[in-house]
Amino acid sequence: MEALYQLSYSPERCRQDTGIGGISVHVVTIEQPSSRPSVGARAAGPLSPEEIDSYWADGYLFVEHAITPEQLEALVADFDAWVEESREHHEPYGDTLAGRPRFDLAPEHTAKAPRLRRVASPVEVSDNYLAVVRDNRALDAVAQLIGPNVEFNNSKINAKQPGASTEVKYHQDFLFQPHSNEDLIAVLLFLDDVTLENGPLNVVPGTHRHELFDHWHDGVFTGAVSPQVVADHVADAVPVYGPAGSACLMHTRLLHGSAPNTSDRPRTLFISEYRAEDSKPLQVSHLPSIYDGEVVRGERTNRVRCSTYEMEFPEVPTGASFFSQQAKAGADT
Numbered sequence: 001m002e003a004l005y006q007l008s009y010s011p012e013r014c015r016q017d018t019g020i021g022g023i024s025v026h027v028v029t030i031e032q033p034s035s036r037p038s039v040g041a042r043a044a045g046p047l048s049p050e051e052i053d054s055y056w057a058d059g060y061l062f063v064e065h066a067i068t069p070e071q072l073e074a075l076v077a078d079f080d081a082w083v084e085e086s087r088e089h090h091e092p093y094g095d096t097l098a099g100r101p102r103f104d105l106a107p108e109h110t111a112k113a114p115r116l117r118r119v120a121s122p123v124e125v126s127d128n129y130l131a132v133v134r135d136n137r138a139l140d141a142v143a144q145l146i147g148p149n150v151e152f153n154n155s156k157i158n159a160k161q162p163g164a165s166t167e168v169k170y171h172q173d174f175l176f177q178p179h180s181n182e183d184l185i186a187v188l189l190f191l192d193d194v195t196l197e198n199g200p201l202n203v204v205p206g207t208h209r210h211e212l213f214d215h216w217h218d219g220v221f222t223g224a225v226s227p228q229v230v231a232d233h234v235a236d237a238v239p240v241y242g243p244a245g246s247a248c249l250m251h252t253r254l255l256h257g258s259a260p261n262t263s264d265r266p267r268t269l270f271i272s273e274y275r276a277e278d279s280k281p282l283q284v285s286h287l288p289s290i291y292d293g294e295v296v297r298g299e300r301t302n303r304v305r306c307s308t309y310e311m312e313f314p315e316v317p318t319g320a321s322f323f324s325q326q327a328k329a330g331a332d333t
């Protein structure tokens with residue numbers, strides 16, 4: 001299908017003067033565009049114009065059959081082998097480029113009931129994972145949305161074994177990875193059927209067009225928004241679920257989180273992040289990879305494109321994953 005789709009760019013900017021205790025405070029709200037600026041020809045791909053519009057309006061898109069059945073089978077087989085291997089370990093293990101453990105275990109992990117909750121950069125230890133990040137149908141969709149030139153950024157597996165208490169607190173991915181512009185998309189690929197009970201991703205549609213929320217609280221980078229932000233938005237959250245092999249494409253500014261797995265079925269996501277080739281990282285990666293910056297669609301242009309925003313730089317994690325950062329947020333965020 002031909003999907004050359006030029007979208008117009010008209011950010012609205014409004015300024016309010018607010019009097020607080022006799023002090024005049026200038027609150028600047030930047031309403032982000034609901035569509036991407038036109039930066040050359042869009043790539044052709046699997047998404048219809050309506051799906052493209054829906055992505056830019058809501059900040060996410062659910063896509064079925066994002067990989068082939070053969071790709072799914074290979075990814076699941078490798079992950080099952082890692083879960084078996086984790087039975088022999090009592091604490092996070094393996095090495096990554098960052099010198100942190102590759103395989104992260106939840107506190108309740110035992111040999112009998114393994115709770116492997118995170119594999120950092122599986123592409124470095126599995127040809128099957130590497131082949132999928134380099135070529136899959138969801139990536140074709142990403143190229144339509146932020147391409148034609150697309151770079152791989154990072155990848156990880158987030159797993160919730162049956163009954164796992166693992167919860168992901170509400171956050172925006174961009175607050176972990178400032179770039180020169182915000183054309184970054186996470187592809188959250190379902191390696192299991194995702195249901196309402198096994199800890200689906202919950203997203204708050206439209207929040208990618210609003211502010212960047214602070215993820216620092218009382219001088220601590222918690223990797224999560226404040227309880228007040230959660231209270232303000234949680235009623236609008238929607239779960240994203242569907243059969244294995246589906247994917248959720250998510251804008252880097254979208255507010256999202258996910259709940260513990262209360263079912264007897266696992267919930268495993270393979271999450272790959274991609275960025276427009278002209279979006280340049282402004283800080284060392286929180287999830288370094290030898291494949292970071294590989295052009296996976298289109299070509300290298302040697303250009304940088306900048307958008308306007310303000311945020312505090314994140315803390316680069318020292319633990320096995322961001323779960324240890326989010327643990328600092330307390331139980332109520």
Ligand SMILES: O=C(O)CCC(=O)C(=O)O
Binds near residue numbers: 201
């Ligand atoms: O594993 C999940 O449910 C959500 C993952 C997530 O929010 C993230 O990795 O940014």
